[in-house]
Amino acid sequence: MKSRTALIAAFAAVTMTVTACNGGTNAAAEGDGTTLTIASVDQGSIEKVVDAFKAANPGVTVNLTTSGADQYQQQIRTQLASGTAPDVMTVWPGNGNPGATYVIAKPGYLLDLSGQPWAARLPDAFQRVAQYEGRTYNAVFGLNGIGAVYNDRALRDSGLTAPGTWTELLAFCRAADGRGTPAFALGIQDNWVTQLVLYALAATVVYGADPGFDAKLQAGRATFANSAWTTAMAKYRQLADAGCFQDNPLGTSYEASQTLAATGKTLGIIQGNWIISLLKRKDPAGTYTMRALPATDDPASFVMPAAAGAGYGVNAKAKNRDLALRFITFVMSPEGMKLFTETQGSLPTLPDAGTAVDPGLAELQTFVREDRTVPFMDQLWPNAKVQQTMLSGLQEVFSDQATPADVLTDMDTDYKAGS
Amino acid sequence: MQGRRHAPPWWFTLPALLLFAFVVLLPSARGLHYAVTDWDGLNPDFTVVGLDNFTAMADDPDAFGAVRHTLVVAVAITVLQNGLGLLLALGVNSAIKSRDVLRVLLFAPAMIAQIVTAYLWRNLLGPDGAVNSALGAIGLGGLRRDWLGDPDLALWMIVLVVVWQYAGYSMVIFLAGLQSVPKEIYEAAAIDGTGPVRRFWSIIRPLLAPALTINLMLSIIGGLKLFDQVYAMTGGGPGHATDTISTLIYKEAFTLGEFGYSIALAVVLTVIVAVASGAQYTVLSRGERAAS
Numbered sequence: 001m002k003s004r005t006a007l008i009a010a011f012a013a014v015t016m017t018v019t020a021c022n023g024g025t026n027a028a029a030e031g032d033g034t035t036l037t038i039a040s041v042d043q044g045s046i047e048k049v050v051d052a053f054k055a056a057n058p059g060v061t062v063n064l065t066t067s068g069a070d071q072y073q074q075q076i077r078t079q080l081a082s083g084t085a086p087d088v089m090t091v092w093p094g095n096g097n098p099g100a101t102y103v104i105a106k107p108g109y110l111l112d113l114s115g116q117p118w119a120a121r122l123p124d125a126f127q128r129v130a131q132y133e134g135r136t137y138n139a140v141f142g143l144n145g146i147g148a149v150y151n152d153r154a155l156r157d158s159g160l161t162a163p164g165t166w167t168e169l170l171a172f173c174r175a176a177d178g179r180g181t182p183a184f185a186l187g188i189q190d191n192w193v194t195q196l197v198l199y200a201l202a203a204t205v206v207y208g209a210d211p212g213f214d215a216k217l218q219a220g221r222a223t224f225a226n227s228a229w230t231t232a233m234a235k236y237r238q239l240a241d242a243g244c245f246q247d248n249p250l251g252t253s254y255e256a257s258q259t260l261a262a263t264g265k266t267l268g269i270i271q272g273n274w275i276i277s278l279l280k281r282k283d284p285a286g287t288y289t290m291r292a293l294p295a296t297d298d299p300a301s302f303v304m305p306a307a308a309g310a311g312y313g314v315n316a317k318a319k320n321r322d323l324a325l326r327f328i329t330f331v332m333s334p335e336g337m338k339l340f341t342e343t344q345g346s347l348p349t350l351p352d353a354g355t356a357v358d359p360g361l362a363e364l365q366t367f368v369r370e371d372r373t374v375p376f377m378d379q380l381w382p383n384a385k386v387q388q389t390m391l392s393g394l395q396e397v398f399s400d401q402a403t404p405a406d407v408l409t410d411m412d413t414d415y416k417a418g419s
Numbered sequence: 420m421q422g423r424r425h426a427p428p429w430w431f432t433l434p435a436l437l438l439f440a441f442v443v444l445l446p447s448a449r450g451l452h453y454a455v456t457d458w459d460g461l462n463p464d465f466t467v468v469g470l471d472n473f474t475a476m477a478d479d480p481d482a483f484g485a486v487r488h489t490l491v492v493a494v495a496i497t498v499l500q501n502g503l504g505l506l507l508a509l510g511v512n513s514a515i516k517s518r519d520v521l522r523v524l525l526f527a528p529a530m531i532a533q534i535v536t537a538y539l540w541r542n543l544l545g546p547d548g549a550v551n552s553a554l555g556a557i558g559l560g561g562l563r564r565d566w567l568g569d570p571d572l573a574l575w576m577i578v579l580v581v582v583w584q585y586a587g588y589s590m591v592i593f594l595a596g597l598q599s600v601p602k603e604i605y606e607a608a609a610i611d612g613t614g615p616v617r618r619f620w621s622i623i624r625p626l627l628a629p630a631l632t633i634n635l636m637l638s639i640i641g642g643l644k645l646f647d648q649v650y651a652m653t654g655g656g657p658g659h660a661t662d663t664i665s666t667l668i669y670k671e672a673f674t675l676g677e678f679g680y681s682i683a684l685a686v687v688l689t690v691i692v693a694v695a696s697g698a699q700y701t702v703l704s705r706g707e708r709a710a711s
Contacts, residue, residue: 070673070674073673073674074673077460077461077673077676078460080461081460081461081463098673098674098675098676103461103676104461106462107461107462107463107464109461189567189568189653189654189656189657190654191654191656246546247546247565248546248565248568249568250565250567250568250569250656250657251544251545251546251565251566251567251568251569252545252546252568253541253545256545256547383675384674384675384676385675388670388674388675392655392656392658392659393658395656395657395658396570396657396658396659396660398657399568399569399570399657399658399660401570401657401658401660402658
């Protein structure tokens with residue numbers, strides 16, 4: 001009898017423990033009104049914004065954690081599913097990665113920010129990727145572009161000038177290679193880097209010629225394999241064959257590629273504008289200029305990939321919702337946006353921020369102003385798999401395990417499966 | 420009657436059993452449940468899809484590749500790590516003066532976190548890393564390679580790094596076995612004029628059988644579950660050239676949000692580990708009994 005009582009007591013204890021844990025995951029505990037928790041991937045730039053926010057809100061404590069994108073995406077999904085996510089979190093625009101707006105807003109994990117004063121002022125291109133089913137969930141504060149970033153000093157020392165057409169680009173690569181200093185650093189050991197050159201080429205080759213390509217893709221009237229994406233892929237290979245990149249790009253990490261470009265071992269790097277602040281950390285005296293990557297011989301046809309960068313969303317179960325909204329309002333205010341974008345090296349998404357843009361980004365600014373940009377291609381793809389197939393596929397192309405046609409066909413399969 | 424009065428009540432084991440059930444059995448059972456769903460790890464609404472996740476593996480070339488790489492890596496690590504570990508143990512079991520220092524140095528890599536050694540070797544094996552520089556410096560520049568960027572080499576580089584790190588670990592276990600062999604047996608063998616090969620095969624090998632069982636079990640299980648070194652050194656690339664089942668599980672879950680499929684892969688890995696280690700244990704324990 002005693003044994004049975006003990007058994008029941010032990011079972012009850014475990015049941016209560018399990019129940020308590022479940023309660024913890026589902027219920028949003030009330031916060032203290034003064035402590036804000038933030039998880040971010042903006043390492044090196046959000047810290048200044050948080051300091052300014054704290055200065056403007058005396059008595060507020062901010063618990064900030066930052067991490068790399070891969071680690072962050074793993075962590076935030078687990079935290080959201082278990083009810084332990086922070087009040088404010090990095091959210092990527094559109095779809096196509098595990099931490100993107102559509103992915104997190106769809107199951108109801110993000111607070112609707114449509115009523116915030118800045119939401120209606122976001123330009124259409126940003127609203128499209130900051131919204132899910134017509135409601136705004138992402139405070140997108142910065143815009144990023146992709147292009148050829150030249151190390152001004154290395155370029156000057158080489159006696160070469162930045163190419164203005166596709167033919168000039170190939171000649172530039174051959175000349176640079178002949179001088180023993182390859183044109184561009186390429187660090188595709190980290191597979192996310194593989195997409196950047198392709199996006200820079202596809203912007204002009206695919207979207208410059210057919211701005212409605214995405215709509216056709218979504219409607220099933222176009223495919224990657226039977227489109228100008230094949231041309232973009234072929235041009236990527238041509239760049240490699242012309243000696244545009246250093247030896248062994250597959251063994252070169254993103255970090256190592258930065259060192260090559262910053263120290264003048266290459267004349268530049270094809271990357272996003274965020275690279276400029278990273279290059280300056282390695283060589284504070286260096287200056288860098290971003291230009292559109294030529295993809296045809298008609299400069300008037302050039303289009304640059306430029307799109308909303310990662311922004312911030314508010315946890316639908318935020319413990320300190322008011323404080324979280326106050327932080328988001330600060331990020332999207334002229335003061336917060338200016339601070340964020342200047343530190344990060346991006347362009348502001350709202351026109352009145354007054355950001356002092358790095359002079360090296362003048363051409364990107366011009367392209368944005370003239371509406372000669374296209375969003376990063378993956379942002380409107382139906383699932384994360386299309387992009388992942390492309391990333392690993394490009395590594396396979398560079399290591400002769402697959403052909404560009406194989407990769408594009410696989411991307412079509414994944415696109416159809418997810419649409 | 421006396422013994423019965425002093426036997427502890429059976430329910431004394433209950434706290435441990437319930438804890439085990441709570442932290443091991445319950446999550447495992449829930450895992451099995453998720454393996455037959457289309458859960459994305461985030462959306463609370465998901466549906467049971469039966470065995471779809473398992474049948475999908477049959478059409479997934481990435482899964483096939485990962486299983487193949489996992490088996491190759493596990494076998495290669497088991498053979499090389501234990502072969503080298505045994506040689507090292509025999510070496511440092513001899514009467515050489517520096518044996519204590521050598522034992523510490525050879526065991527040291529096993530004490531370093533896997534992720535640290537993986538990043539260290541990622542840098543050493545880079546195109547401009549120390550390995551290629553050293554080859555150039557000694558006039559072997561022709562052997563310089565993109566060690567981790569070449570799909571034919573990358574997996575073997577990972578195997579070598581694991582063997583480098585854990586051969587010392589195997590050595591220590593073999594060394595413990597060797598030191599349990601009574602000196603008198605060696606002396607008797609010496610008096611009988613037994614050569615080193617015969618001495619190893621007839622005396623040392625049977626007495627090392629328990630150490631061999633432990634080492635082989637540990638290395639095959641470690642090899643089958645290999646993750647850290649692969650993820651840190653190559654991320655499974657180039658392409659999928661070095662993906663193991665563990666890295667594929669990670670990617671499917673956290674990069675692609677395919678938790679149901681990922682957990683189904685984990686179930687398959689569990690079955691492979693259970694079958695491989697069970698079969699190995701059966702064979703080895705039979706060998707131990709025969710040797711004793």
